[in-house]
Amino acid sequence: MKKNQIVPNLQIRLYKSMILTRKFEEKIVALSQEPDRMPGMQILANGQEAVATGIVSALKPEDVIISNHRSHGHLLARGTDLNSLMAEIMVKDKGVNGGKAGTLHLSVPDVNVLMTSTVVGAGPPLAIGAAFAQQYKRAKGITVVFFGDGAAAEGSVHEAMNLAGVWKLPLLFVCENNCWAGAQRLEEHCATQHIFQRAKGYDMPGQNVDGNDVEAVYNLAVELVEYCRSGKGPALMEALTYRMRGHGEQDRQHYVDLRELAIWKAKCPIRRYRQKLLNDGVLNQAQIKTIDQDAETRVSAAVAFGDESPYPGPETALTDVFVQPPSA
Ligand SMILES: Cc1ncc(C[n+]2csc(CCOP(=O)(O)OP(=O)(O)O)c2C)c(N)n1
Ligand SMILES: [Mg+2]
Known part of the structure; x- marks a missing residue:
């Protein structure tokens, strides 16, 4: 039986983090439907908020995060400045990366998010480098x-899991299993339905969790983060969740069975947690309404901030792009 690490203040923080992510991404949906408002491809994690919130909330400021193309929840749970994140997604000069990254290749060193990448599978080998530096x-x-x-x-x-196992690196691998890779279902592209079991082959603990239950995700993350921090080596966590929207906002999900979508909609991590907090008397309806409205206000302010920022000027095209390597 896993230890329960949940206390009331934490419950409210978990709820606030998930609802902020949901409202932030709902705003991106709305803006991406307006012409020329959100350039590029928008890839959202609607329905997956409990994974990002649960895991990132179990980390310490000194911990490093590397993420993929579905990163907004990870970044927001980490406390990335909302205004400059929205401005970056709008590719504006006041964005976290000066408008040169957009939504898919971000870096937020202030909060120890080394990078996000849409190159599938790019993160784990680079995480080896980050974890090796921490160990060294x-x-x-x-x-x-x-x-x-x-x-x-x-x-x-x-390869990354193998090397982490050999070197016993302080590295937590988190597989966010949302049942889809583009338009391919899990069973079409993956030989096993239980990715966490692969951990055994790399001599690390592997565990799975209901990725739509934020407290369960948090509790398991605390346990595995402690394991990695103790110097015993890496661990693998698989969080089972569901991608509620298309792969990107241009994808209309024509290949998705609507009955399956309805089943997962009923398991919405936010709706489910809101109900739990109401049932347990942690929050009442009025308090929830205030929290939800506050998230909306903050998101609207972030869009206004992005709107006010200019696009990066052409004269800045080559600044902050290359880093001079340290001399030997
Ligand atoms: C190396 C590489 N191969 C293919 C792609 C195209 N591509 C982008 S996202 C994606 C699916 C990734 O699925 P998954 O890892 O399950 O992440 P999810 O999108 O479900 O969050 C693919 C094939 C890519 N960006 N990079
Ligand atoms: Mg997937």
Whole structure:
């Protein structure tokens, strides 16, 4: 039986983090339907908020995060400044990366998010580097890398898990299994339905969790983060959830069975948690309404901030793009 690490203040923080992510991404949906408002491809994690919130809330500031293309929840749960994140997604000069990253290739060093990448399977090998540096320098932090069920089939992910197992790195692998990789169902692209069981082959503990239950995700994350921090080596966590929207906002999900979608809609991590907090008397309806409205207000302010920011000027095209390597 896993230890329950949940206390009331934490419950409210978990709820606030999930609803902020949901409102943030709902705003992106609305803006991406307006012409020329959100350039590029918008990839959202609607329905997956409990994974990001539950895991990132179990981390310490010194821990490093590496994420993939579905990263908004990870970044927001980590406390990335809302205004400059929205401005970045709007590719504006005041964005976290000066409008040069957009939504898919971000880096937010302030909050120790080393990078996000849409190159599927790119994160785990780079996480090896980050975790090796932590081990070599005897730092207190660990590294957490998020990747999808599709990425779990990439050679780079297996190589990274193997090396982490050999070197006993302080690295938590998080497979966010949302049952889809693009338009392919899990059973079409993955030889096993239980990705966490692959941990055994790399000599690390592997566990799975209901990824739509934020408290369960948090409790397991605390346990596995502690394991990695203790110097015993890496661990693999698989969170089972569901991608409620298309792969990207241009994808109309014509290949998805609407009955399946309805089943997962009923398991919405936010609706489910709101009901639990109401039932347990942690929050009442009025308090929930205030929290939800506050999230909406903050998101609207972030859009206004992005609107006011100019696009990066052409004269900045080559600044902040290359880093001079340290001289030997
Ligand atoms: C190396 C590489 N191969 C293919 C793609 C195209 N692609 C982008 S996302 C994606 C699916 C990834 O699925 P998964 O890892 O499960 O993440 P999810 O999108 O479900 O969050 C693919 C194939 C890519 N971006 N990079
Ligand atoms: Mg997936």
